[in-house]
Amino acid sequence: MAITRLTQRKCKAVCFYILSWVIATLLTSLLFQYGSGKGIDPSRLLFMLQLSLFSGLSHAIYDVMILQDEMDKRPVAAALLIRSCFFLASICANLTLCILIWKIDKSEGLINEASLKQVIQFFKEPSSHILIFSLFLLGHLITFVRSVHKKFGTRVFINTLLGKYQDPKEEDLIFMFIDMKHSTEIAEELGHVTYSNFIRDYYRLLSNCCEENHGEIYQIAGDGVFLTWKTKDCHRRARPLECFHDFAECLARTKGKFIKRYGICPAFKAAAHCGKVISTEVGNFGSEMAYHGDVLNTTSRIQTLCSKLGQDFLISEDLFAKLPLPLPHGFLCVKAGFFELRGKKNGILIFSLHQPLT
CATH class of the missing domain: 3.30.70.1230 (Nucleotide cyclase, GGDEF domain)
Structure with missing residues (x-):
């Protein structure tokens, strides 16, 4: 069965969000690790890659599945507030899921006492608050780039x-x-x-x-x-x-x-x-x-x-x-x-x- 052009367009949009999150998150993580002077931590990069995949998929679900890859018809203030709440909720949920997966125990499963303590400890740390805020801004930045891209088209956008x-x-x-x-x-x-x-x-x-x-x-x-x-x-x-x-x-x-x-x-x-x-x-x-x-x-x-x-x-x-x-x-x-x-x-x-x- 042939894939319709509508499906192709939505698949391209999903790929755009996932790739944007992966590239931006990994580059930012590399810069922070380089600036810390402690060298590159492969395990942290792997964690950030996992987080970026979940974040990109969440972003795509909101814009492509819920909004149907079209303009949000709600008032600007309401649309911005709802999008901001979605970003905060999805970022926190994705971070929690990544930590649970990272600390999974073969005998106790995905959710166990140790992993839950790790999640609580993570959200108490100031560095985690900075990370959440950075991802929040990144989500809005990717949305802005996508909006400009849709307005001008791929060729004009890139050539400009x-x-x-x-x-x-x-x-x-x-x-x-x-x-x-x-x-x-x-x-x-x-x-x-x-x-x-x-x-x-x-x-x-x-x-x-x-x-x-x-x-x-x-x-x-x-x-x-x-x-x-x-x-x-x-x-x-x-x-x-x-x-x-x-x-x-x-x-x-x-x-x-x-x-x-x-x-x-x-x-x-x-x-x-x-x-x-x-x-x-x-x-x-x-x-x-x-x-x-x-x-x-x-x-x-x-x-x-x-x-x-x-x-x-x-x-x-x-x-x-x-x-x-x-x-x-x-x-x-x-x-x-x-x-x-x-x-x-x-x-x-x-x-x-x-x-x-x-």
């Missing part, structure tokens, strides 16, 4: 840390512009507050589909959003098409929930194009990634043809030539014709994509 985009860099990228259908009418019908919740739920599903297909959200503007992929990463798998298919399926599965909550289910149309762009980080305070080039304008203008042609998904000839065949999910590609787009000197061949009825 490395300073890769401080100078303009030419890249070959695929852009897909997704636009919600009848957004103005929906906004008027629902009102500003309800529509804000409606579009938040819509973008939550879209961002999940984008992440599961290794894409990145470049820009959200009202009811439209630009997704992007490296062209070379799509030579073997047509990830933009897979993302379109997954998002359509996701909206179909959640149609009942949208209708129950808002009385309407969202629908969308999309266009995709590829080409060379200049990638750079712009701004000083509140800087962000920017892509400069004709590709984005062309993509958005192709998308405007969707309504004119009565199609939901259009792509350019340039992109079609770079996609692997056969196309995934039974997509059928049909020539829609040559079109002169505003700002373009020459006409561009457009293809419409359809999926056979099932």
